[in-house]
Amino acid sequence: xxxxxxxxxxxxxxxxxxxxxxxxxxxxxxxxxxxxxxxxxxxxxxxxxxxxxxxxxxxxxxxxxxxxxxxxxxxxxxxxxxxxxxxxxxxxxxxxxxxxxxxxxxxxxxxxxxxxxxxxxxxxxxxxxxxxxxxxxxxxxxxxxxxxxxxxxxxxxxxxxxxxxxxxxxxxxxxxxxxxxxxxxxxxxxxxxxxxxxxxxxxxxxxxxxxxxxxxxxxxxxxxxxxxxxxxxxxxxxxxxxxxxxxxxxxxxxxxxxxxxxxxxxxxxxxxxxxxxxxxxxxxxxxxxxxxxx
Amino acid sequence: xxxxxxxxxxxxxxxxxxxxxxxxxxxxxxxxxxxxxxxxxxxxxxxxxxxxxxxxxxxxxxxxxxxxxxxxxxxxxxxxxxxxxxxxxxxxxxxxxxxxxxxxxxxxxxxxxxxxxxxxxxxxxxxxxxxxxxxxxxxxxxxxxxxxxxxxxxxxxxxxxxxxxxxxxxxxxxxxxxxxxxxxxxxxxxxxxxxxxxxxxxxxxxxxxxxxxxxxxxxxxxxxxxxxxxxxxxxxxxxxxxxxxxxxxxxxxxxxxxxxxxxxxxxxxxxxxxxxxxxxxxxxxxxxxxxxxxxxxxxxxxxxxxxxxxxxxxxxxxxxxxxxxxxxxx
Numbered sequence: 145x146x147x148x149x150x151x152x153x154x155x156x157x158x159x160x161x162x163x164x165x166x167x168x169x170x171x172x173x174x175x176x177x178x179x180x181x182x183x184x185x186x187x188x189x190x191x192x193x194x195x196x197x198x199x200x201x202x203x204x205x206x207x208x209x210x211x212x213x214x215x216x217x218x219x220x221x222x223x224x225x226x227x228x229x230x231x232x233x234x235x236x237x238x239x240x241x242x243x244x245x246x247x248x249x250x251x252x253x254x255x256x257x258x259x260x261x262x263x264x265x266x267x268x269x270x271x272x273x274x275x276x277x278x279x280x281x282x283x284x285x286x287x288x289x290x291x292x293x294x295x296x297x298x299x300x301x302x303x304x305x306x307x308x309x310x311x312x313x314x315x316x317x318x319x320x321x322x323x324x325x326x327x328x329x330x331x332x333x334x335x336x337x338x339x340x341x342x343x344x345x346x347x348x349x350x351x352x353x354x355x356x357x358x359x360x361x362x363x364x365x366x367x368x369x370x371x372x373x374x375x376x377x378x379x380x381x382x383x384x385x386x387x388x389x390x391x392x393x394x395x396x397x398x399x400x401x402x403x404x405x406x407x408x409x410x411x412x413x414x415x416x417x418x419x420x421x422x423x424x425x426x427x428x429x430x431x432x433x434x435x436x437x438x
Numbered sequence: 439x440x441x442x443x444x445x446x447x448x449x450x451x452x453x454x455x456x457x458x459x460x461x462x463x464x465x466x467x468x469x470x471x472x473x474x475x476x477x478x479x480x481x482x483x484x485x486x487x488x489x490x491x492x493x494x495x496x497x498x499x500x501x502x503x504x505x506x507x508x509x510x511x512x513x514x515x516x517x518x519x520x521x522x523x524x525x526x527x528x529x530x531x532x533x534x535x536x537x538x539x540x541x542x543x544x545x546x547x548x549x550x551x552x553x554x555x556x557x558x559x560x561x562x563x564x565x566x567x568x569x570x571x572x573x574x575x576x577x578x579x580x581x582x583x584x585x586x587x588x589x590x591x592x593x594x595x596x597x598x599x600x601x602x603x604x605x606x607x608x609x610x611x612x613x614x615x616x617x618x619x620x621x622x623x624x625x626x627x628x629x630x631x632x633x634x635x636x637x638x639x640x641x642x643x644x645x646x647x648x649x650x651x652x653x654x655x656x657x658x659x660x661x662x663x664x665x666x667x668x669x670x671x672x673x674x675x676x677x678x679x680x681x682x683x684x685x686x687x688x689x690x691x692x693x694x695x696x697x698x699x700x701x702x703x704x705x706x707x708x709x710x711x712x713x714x715x716x717x718x719x720x721x722x723x724x725x726x727x728x729x730x731x732x733x734x735x736x737x738x739x740x741x742x743x744x745x746x747x748x749x750x751x752x753x754x755x756x757x758x759x760x761x762x763x764x765x766x767x768x
Contacts (some may be wrong), residue, residue, distance in 0.1 A: 178576075184555050237751065241499060243552050246697055246746045249690065253739030260732030364732070368686055372566065375559055410581070414570035420563045425550045 147347045150284055156401040158284055164397020165294035166355045167303060168390035170370065171377035173348030176304075180321040180341040181237060183244055187252035189370030190348060192257075195221065195353020196362040197259050200268045203357075210270060211296060214354040218300075218347040225346025229339040237338070252367070260364040267361040293355040297326030300351050301390055304344070308386070317341050321384075349374075382430025391432060442586050442621060450763050461610055465603045475719055477674075479607050479711045480734075481667065484613040486695030486707030486712070487620055488663035493693070494702035495629065496656035497636030499554065502561030503569055503664055503692045504541070506536040508683035510665025511672035515586060518673075524597040525669055528632040532665045539564070540661030541654065548653050562686060569684035583679040586672070598673045604676045612670065613708075616663060620704055623659075632656060636702075664692070698745055700752025703765050717741050 174188045178366050185191075195217055202213035232251070236244050277288035319320055320327035327334050356362075372425040373396070378384075381392025403412035423430065442449060460467075464476055485507065513535045514528030543564050547557045573581040592599040598608070620756050623629045631652045634642040643649045672678050682688060699710025717738065725734040749756055758764045 170479060232743075241558070242493065242693075242697055242701065243746060243750050244744060245499075245501075246694075247557075250739045253735050253742065257732035257739065261730050261736060265731060289549065305466035346512035372562070372686065376563070378692065379556075379559060410573055411570065414567060417563045417567040417570070421546075421560065421567065424556060424560050425546055426553060428550070428552060428556055 152405060153402065155284060156405040157398050158286060159290065160396055160398035160401030162286065162294040162397070163359060163401070164394035165297040165390075166352055166393070167373065167377055167397050168393025169297040169355070169394045170349050170352035171374045171381065171393050172304065172386060173345040173352070173379045173388040174374045175384055175386060175389040176348065177342055178347035178378070179386075180279060181338055183233060183237065184241075184248070184347065186245055186248035186371060187255060188257035188374045188423065189372070190252040190367040191221070191255055191349045192353045192356065192370045192374075193259055193344060193362060193364060193367040194255055195350035195367075196357040197263055198266070198350070199354035199357045200270055200362060202262075203270045204268075209272060211292065214296065214351050217364025218351040221350030222343040222347040224343075226339045226343035228346070229342035230335075233342065234335065234338065252371070256364050256367040259367075263364070264367075265363065268357075268359040269362045270357050272358060272426045289358045293358050295357055297352065298410050300348070301386075304348065305386065307337040307344070313337070313340060317344075363410070374418070378418050379420055379428075379430060380423050385430060385432045388430050388432035391430075392430070442618065442625075444625075444628065449757045449764075453763070459612065459644075461614075464471040466605055470602065473606055473672075475715060477602060477609060479708075479715045480606075480609045480613045481671065481679075482691075482711035482715060483708040484609060485664060485667040485692050486699070486711060487613070487616045488660050488667065489692050490696040490707055491620065491623065491663070491700065492656050492660040494706070495636065496632040496653060497639075498544075498547075498653060498656060499558045500657075500660075500689075501558045501686070501693065502563070502565035502689050503660075504684045504686070504688035505539055505561070505565040506544070506661040506664035507668035507671065507680075507688065507692070508565075508568065508572070508680075509535045509539055510668030511678050511683055512572065512584065512668075512726055513665075514669040515584055515672040515678055516578055518597070519584060519586060525673055526598070529666060529669050532669045532708075533662045536661040536665030537569075537658045540657045541566065544654050544657035548650055553647060562689070565684050565689055566686065569680045572680040572684060577646055578680075579678070581680060583677055586676040588676050599671045605670070605706050607668055612666060617704060619663075624704070628652060645656065650695075663687050694742075696752075698753060702756035703752070703754050703758075705758070705765065710752065713753055 169226035169417070170188070170192055173191075174185055177183060198220070199210040199213055202208040202217075203210060228251070230245065233244075235248050267305050272289060274288045274292070277284045279288060279291055305390045307320055316327070316332050317337050317340065319330075320334050324334065326368055327337075360366075374400050377396050378389050379392075380395060381388030396419075399415055399419065400412045407415070461476075465473055469477065478724065484502075489500065489503050492500050507748075509530075513532040514525045517523040517528045518525060518532060542741055543561055547560050552560055559666035574580050578584055589599050591601075593604060595604065598604070623632075631642065631647045634645075635649055635652055639649055668683070672683075694714055695710035696707040697710070698713055700706030721734045721737040721741075724737065743751065755764070
């Protein structure tokens with residue numbers, strides 16, 4: 145092993161960790177929604193792509209950088225998620241899984257193809273002024289955009305943690321997730337809490353989209369890939385666990401970057417799916433999930 | 439034969455006979471376009487029926503059925519392409535490959551007692567894993583795809599080379615055969631066991647149903663039938679790509695006819711295939727006229743939304759009630 149190789153490896157790991165933070169934020173949205181409502185959001189990647197497009201549109205039409213438009217996008221996604229849950233998903237909460245799947249598949253189809261109809265099939269890029277800046281720590285070089293995106297993702301995750309542990313609404317949502325009947329008995333408005341949760345989950349993925357566009361160009365066809373990626377991350381980390389989603393994001397970010405370095409790039413997601421199979425079989429509750437979460 | 443038709447009202451038998459006669463006569467009655475649409479309907483009815491065995495009868499949600507269709511298609515097409523072995527022999531290899539794959543997915547999933555969403559994710563993971571594998575496998579053509587030679591104006595039944603009429607009759611026989619098989623299975627002891635497992639697996643286990651063996655039979659039978667559809671599909675279109683053969687969109691496509699038509703019913707996949715293919719054709723025309731990218735899929739998504747909102751149990755149970763030909767609840 146030469147020191148050149150070790151440096152390249154360290155570089156790939158660093159890059160993977162930074163991208164992984166954004167992955168983690170995306171997966172956090174999926175995990176929150178599932179953890180509370182037991183609904184699998186099959187439209188997650190599609191929502192991500194819509195978030196990326198909104199940040200792109202804000203940048204190219206109004207010259208607002210994604211980090212500035214992010215709070216607005218998150219707010220908009222919160223409202224959309226809230227209404228979506230209230231209007232469409234709410235009646236399906238206790239329906240069989242295949243019906244929930246079909247409903248979210250329909251929503252996913254509408255979102256991805258809505259994006260295609262409006263923005264077209266070409267890939268869209270956000271070219272920031274800081275595009276080529278970097279931070280150097282010893283021999284390692286960190287892309288500035290990646291560092292900013294990762295720090296923002298971490299900050300949002302921290303805010304979310306504060307929301308769930310410090311606010312009344314956040315605690316009430318956790319109570320409803322732990323014990324649905326109990327929450328009803330003590331008089332919580334579970335329907336409103338569910339809508340709120342879907343809003344929070346949507347805001348996470350919208351924010352993740354606004355960050356991701358600074359790293360990766362967007363096309364409508366990325367949507368299905370992101371949905372699968374979010375599934376892999378939450379299963380590996382533990383479906384319904386918040387720290388698990390972040391850890392899973394980092395793990396998948398690093399494994400993709402390292403596999404991209406060592407193997408052909410086309411094989412890197414094979415590695416992720418292989419990891420998904422192993423975790424599903426050996427530890428279906430995920431690395432940090434609870435046993436009864438199944 | 440008598441067991442097959444036991445409990446079916448004579449009126450329904452007459453209707454089925456008329457329907458079958460119309461389907462047999464269809465190539466003479468329809469033009470080229472009409473026949474191509476009907477071919478699609480029968481294909482989706484067949485493959486939906488195959489998926490329905492696993493989900494509709496035994497209650498195991500698979501979102502990775504493209505794995506079996508893709509393996510089947512690649513096995514038969516690869517044997518024909520490389521060694522000139524015709525699809526009638528190739529289908530044996532195709533079924534064997536799919537049964538092995540289904541056996542592995544099923545055994546691992548059931549043994550480690552994954553249920554519902556977790557099992558569905560496992561099936562997706564295996565299909566995607568295989569897709570990427572085929573992307574990088576030279577023998578199967580890699581991501582550039584595998585192409586069968588297109589021969590015009592030949593009728594070579596031994597190698598399944600010919601025009602739409604040949605493929606129409608093959609898929610018609612498959613669809614009718616699968617329909618009859620499903621009826622037989624549902625009426626058999628195995629079928630009863632499946633329904634018991636679907637409704638409550640723990641209770642079924644408690645009263646002595648061999649749950650694991652029944653689930654394994656469901657997944658392997660379903661995989662075998664799906665592989666045959668994959669072979670037909672590969673030879674009909676003359677090309678195979680990992681993305682279209684194993685991709686998640688193909689798996690979803692397979693599930694739609696039975697879900698839209700009515701899960702667990704015999705006629706559901708057929709009705710669902712008519713609804714979906716019909717909608718697809720109308721929306722294609724509409725989008726040709728509108729010239730907006732993605733508009734076809736938007737209409738499609740809206741239609742799915744309307745159906746799942748207002749007919750969550752599927753179109754067929756509702757339609758059957760209207761026609762007075764309800765299937766016995768299964």
